[in-house]
Amino acid sequence: MxxxxxxxxxxxxxxxGQYQPGEVEQRRYEQWVADGRFRASADSDREPFTIVIPPPNVTGSLHMGHALDHTMQDALVRRKRMQGFEALWLPGMDHAGIATQNVVERQLAEQGLSRHDLGREKFVERVWQWKDTSGGTILGQMRRLGDSVDWDRERFTMDEGLSRAVQTMFKKLYDDGLIYRANRIINWCPRCLTALSDIEVEHTDDDGELVSIRYSDDVVVATTRAETMLGDTAVAVHPDDERYRHLIGTEVELPLTGRRIPIVGDPHVDPAFGTGMVKVTPAHDPNDFEIGQRHDLPALTIMDERGVITAHGPFEGLDRFEARPAIVAALRAQGRIVAEKRPYVHAVGHCSRCRTTVEPRLSLQWFVNTSPLAKAAGDAVRDGRVRIEPPELAKRYFAWVDNMHDWCISRQLWWGHRIPVWYGPDGEVVCVGPDEEPPSSSGDGPGWHQDEDVLDTWFSSGLWPFSTLGWPEQTPELAKFYPTSVLVTGYDILFFWVARMMMFGLYAMDGKQPFDVIALHGMVRDDHGKKMSKSFGNVVDPLDWIDRYGADATRFTLARGANPGxxxxxxxxxxxxxxxxxxxxxxxxxxxxxxxxxxxxxxxxxxxxxxxxxxxxxxxxxxxxxxxxxxxxxxxxxxxxxxxxxxxxxxxxxxxxxxxxxxxxxxxxxxxxxxxxxxxxxxxxxxxxxxxxxxxxxxxxxxxxxxxxxxxPWPVSDRALVDDAAEAEVATLQRVVTEVRRFRSDQGLRPTQRVTARLDGLAGAGVAAHEPLIRSLARLDPAGEGFQASATLAMPGEVSVALDTRGSIDVAAERARLTKDRTAAEKEAGQARAKLDNPAFVGKAPEQVVAKIRERLAVAEADLARIDAALEALSS
The missing domain is CATH 1.10.730.10 (Isoleucyl-tRNA Synthetase; Domain 1)
Known part of the structure; x- marks a missing residue:
């Protein structure tokens, strides 16, 4: 017993008697927090290990991508803590400018109000109220998942310390000539009424139309956005295109407008695409803007900030999507439509917050000159200061930082870090640092006013690895925990957030990288490999799984599928x-x-x-x-x-x-x-x-x-305990028991049903001492007087098991099973012999490969002998 x-x-x-996650998880987590188990000390003499959490949006809630990200980070931190490191996992949230402003604006709209009804100051107060009462839901959800973060160090991208860091960084970049203001083409959301960063634009393949328009007998252009022709200021051809070289320097009349525009030669034009001619609308297309800059073309803005046509004429006042068919109809009436292709599938950018189609727009904005910063970010990976895991994704990183455009950092919002630049009555421009007084301390002095825009959210989150540790002050935390050890994040934001942190960290911290390792993972998908999407109906809420199966089961499921990249x-x-x-x-x-x-x-x-x-x-x-x-x-x-x-x-x-x-x-x-x-x-x-x-x-x-x-303490492998002989001996025991169990299962024997058996060859196989264990695990009784074998199982090596299954075995089924096994073994032996009989293979293949094939042949021949003996015993 x-x-x-x-x-x-x-x-x-x-x-x-059974594990109940709901009875354990909250109790254990609260105890860990109460005992200060997650706290990290800057005064410790232990080696630091630091991860700063990719800050989720204050509007966000836990989704499967977060759950994966946090599970991986938590696993790393918990292991390092057990290994004796001073492990800091620093939590926090991003103020998420557009998303948060949209939330509060929707609430105001339900009351019949807009932000303009409140005014800027009152609106910002309302957003802070929302943040304090409703924001940060995800922080509680992180506790459900088991995140072992140092809650005493929680940060927010608009708290006082981080706001000081943002203003310091802006001032430093401005003074170094790396921030400037200029008219450039940017992504514009006509619904949110702000510029967007690249990561805030989601591209989808949408049905549209491709319309070919005849400007003259010699000039035909194709476009998916006919409404922008009102702003054309040139037609471009490739300078080496023999078909059109004679037209360069001439002019053509722009239909519907009466304006004459030049034909220019530009290498950007692809002669093989369409007619080899392109319309040039510098104020409404980024490529056209570059052509316009090279040829000193005027940029005519023909839409307002809401996407309404402003060009004088019959289309004035129409929404851009109303103007498009109206303009095509007017051109058709003049006989100028050469061809129409519908549907024409092409990539269209949408605002990630409201799904509105993004409009390229010429606008006066603030930019960061990224060239020197991006070069430093590339060099840090090339010289080994920063390692990307998996290494093959480094190519994607270099493709971004080596070809980075200047970064538009201004947003036409009220919620965010306001740009610290003041304008005077006589054209003065003053950038104000955190310890400096603005030209008018009240903000409404005679003729002075502050820039109305706020900074892109990615500007403040780009400072996250060091601003959260107290920068620009030289704090003990900064000295202890920077550079951080590893950044765990999805490859989908490698280009945006990761690159910005690299640029800012190296720039602000005198060449010290923000993290030593960038560990990249992919997206969470369903079991068919499909992206999770509400439209597909396959989105899973990790909290549902936590409620039903527990946080551990949810974490293990995610981690078990997480291969680097x-x-x-x-x-x-x-x-x-x-x-x-x-x-x-x-x-x-x-x-x-x-x-x-x-x-x-x-x-x-x-x-x-x-x-x-x-x-x-x-x-x-x-x-x-x-x-x-x-x-x-x-x-x-x-x-x-x-x-x-x-x-x-x-x-x-x-x-x-x-x-x-x-x-x-x-x-x-x-x-x-x-x-x-x-x-x-x-x-x-x-x-x-x-x-x-x-x-x-x-x-x-x-x-x-x-x-x-x-x-x-984290376990350390004790190599003195490695015992190859014991492993080989138990492996033999396992094979014997497994083969008997397989036989029993194939015959439909009940797990508890005992069968009389004789075990032969155990001594020769080195497992004679384990006969009692083998019999116990395989439910085999000793063979007594009058024992008669009805089936024999021959194992690799010298072991065989003779069983008396009379009355309890399906002989036909066992013969069928053995015959099937024999066919497989015969096929394996035949394939091995064919390779070994081929002089070209034996002569050219590496010695270890040939040895492996010989080993396969020997195992297959042994299986054949074993199976033949079993079939013979079954017949008797």
């Missing part, structure tokens, strides 16, 4: 499997506690360990080393896969099962097994803690009596 826990550790806790497929079925894995750990630890396993004191001396004990300790040593190696390479999927199979297969399915008869037998062997089982579970729970923190905390504290696994 199995010994009870009380016989060994009367004070040891018991575990409930790759997209991460997930499904509810996989999350259910992760929940089952947590339950498996629970049941194994509960079994261990009931049977007196413990993690107190040193391991027994080697001579007291059984082969099975030595095997599991050897496997633990291997797995620990591999997990460390994969963590350092950000191979989260491989970490999870290693630990899953070690826990489920090696520990639960084999070691626990092999230990049951030993524990039931009592004596010294049982006590050794208790200590080994306790040690293995102790180390396994530590290894799993970074990914599944809640269940491991509950189990580890119950098993060890320790305060928290969160600060328990």
């Amino acid at each position: 199995t010994e009870s826990l009380d016989a060994h550790r009367p004070d040891a806790p018991t575990l409930a 790759g997209d991460v497929p997930v499904s509810e079925e996989w999350c259910q499997g992760s929940r089952n894995f947590c339950n498996k750990l629970w049941n194994a630890t509960r079994f261990a506690l009931i049977n007196g396993a413990h993690a107190v004191g040193p391991l027994p001396e080697a001579e007291r360990l059984s082969t099975v004990d030595r095997w599991i300790l050897s496997r633990l040593a291997h797995v620990t080393a591999e997990v460390d190696e994969q963590f350092e390479s950000y191979e989260f999927a491989k970490v999870c896969d290693l630990l899953y199979h070690f826990a489920w297969d090696d520990v639960c399915d084999w070691y626990v099962e092999l230990s049951k008869p030993v524990l039931a037998g009592g004596g010294e062997s049982a006590e050794v097994a208790r200590r080994v089982l306790g040690h293995v579970l102790d180390q396994l729970l530590r290894l799993l803690h970074p990914v599944i923190p809640f269940v491991t905390e509950e189990l580890w504290t119950a098993l060890t009596g320790g305060e928290t696994v969160l600060t328990a």
Whole structure:
């Protein structure tokens, strides 16, 4: 009978019969926070490890992308904390200019008000009120996921310290000539009435029309935006295009306007596209703007900020999408439409906040001259100061920073960091630093006024790695925790946020990089590899999974799919499997506690360990080393896969099962097994803690009596425990048991049904001492007098198992199974022989490859012999 826990550790806790995440997660998390387990100290003499969280929008809520991102970061931080580092994971939120302003404007609209009804000051006050009462939902959701962030250091991109950093950075760039104001083409949202950054524009393939317009007998152009022709100031051809070279320098009349415009030669034109002629509208197309600059063409703005036509004539006052068909109709009436293609699928940019079609617009804006900053950002990766994981994504990084355009940083909003520039009555322009008084301290002095625009949200978030640590002040936190250790983020914002942080960090911190490693992951997708989208109906709320299966199961599902740089497929079925894995750990630890396993004191001396004990300790040593190696390479999927199979297969399915008869037998062997089982579970729970923190905390504290696994030392692989002989011996035992179990399953035998059997060749295979274990696990009774084998299973090596299954076996089914196995073995042997009989293969293939083929042939021939013997025994 199995010994009870009380016989060994009367004070040891018991575990409930089943793991209930809802009863554990909130209690454990609140205790961690109350005990200050996540706090990091700048005064510590321990080596720092720092991650600053990519700040979620204050308007946001936890989605699967966040859950993946945070799971990976938390796993890294928890492991480093266990390794003895002073680990800081710094949380915070982004003020999210456009998104937040839109939220509050929608609330005002419900009251029949606009922001202009309130005025700027009152509107900003209203936004702060919304932020304090309704913003930051995601912070509470981060607690549900288990984020081990230092809540005492939470920051917000518009708090006092970060606002000071923003103003300091703007002033520094301005004084160094790296910020300027100019008329340029920018992305414009006619709904939000502001410029947009590239990342705020989402491109989709939309149905449109391609219209070919005859300007004259010699000039035909094609366009998807006929309404912009009202602003044409030239037609361009390639200077080397023989068809049109004679037209360069002449003029053509622009239809519907009566204006004459020049024909210019420009290398931007692709002679092979369309007619090889393009209309040039400098005020409404970025490429046309560049052509206009090269040829000194006027830029005529023919739309207002809401996308309404302002050009004098019959189309004035029409919305851009109303003007398009009206203009095409007017041209058709004049016989100028040469061809129309509908639908014509082309890429169209949309505002990511309101889905309005973005309009390229010539506008007076503030820009950052990115050339020297981008070069420094590229150099930091090229010279090894910053490492990109996986390395193959470095090409995408260089493609961006090596070809970066100047960055439009001004936004026509009220919520955000207001541009610290003042204009005087006589054209004076003054940039004001954080410790400087503006020309008029009240802001409404005679003739002086501050710039109305605010800064792009990415400007302040680009300072995040150092502004959150106190910059521009030289704080102890900045000295301790900068450069940060690793940035974990999706490859989709590599070009935008990551590049900006690199530029600003290197510039502000005297060439010190903002992070040592950029670890990139992909997007979360469904189990069919499809992007999650509301329109597809496949969006999953991670909080739903947390409610149903627990935070650990949700985290493990995400981490197990996270390969560096790759997209991460997930499904509810996989999350259910992760929940089952947590339950498996629970049941194994509960079994261990009931049977007196413990993690107190040193391991027994080697001579007291059984082969099975030595095997599991050897496997633990291997797995620990591999997990460390994969963590350092950000191979989260491989970490999870290693630990899953070690826990489920090696520990639960084999070691626990092999230990049951030993524990039931009592004596010294049982006590050794208790200590080994306790040690293995102790180390396994530590290894799993970074990914599944809640269940491991509950189990580890119950098993060890320790305060928290969160600060328990990280396991170190003990190479002295590696035992190849024990691993080979147990592998043979496993093969025997597995083959018998497979046979039993194929024959439909009940798991508990015992079968009489004779085991031959165990001694020759080195597993004779394990016969009792083999019989116990395979439900085999000893063969007595009158035993008659009805089936024989021949294993690789010298082992064979003769079974008396008369009356309980389906002979026809077993013969069919063996025949199928023989066909497969014969095919394998034939393929191997064909390669070995080919002189070209044997002569040219590497020696190790040829050896591998010979090994495959030997295994296949052994299988054939085994199967033939089994078929012969079955016939008899």
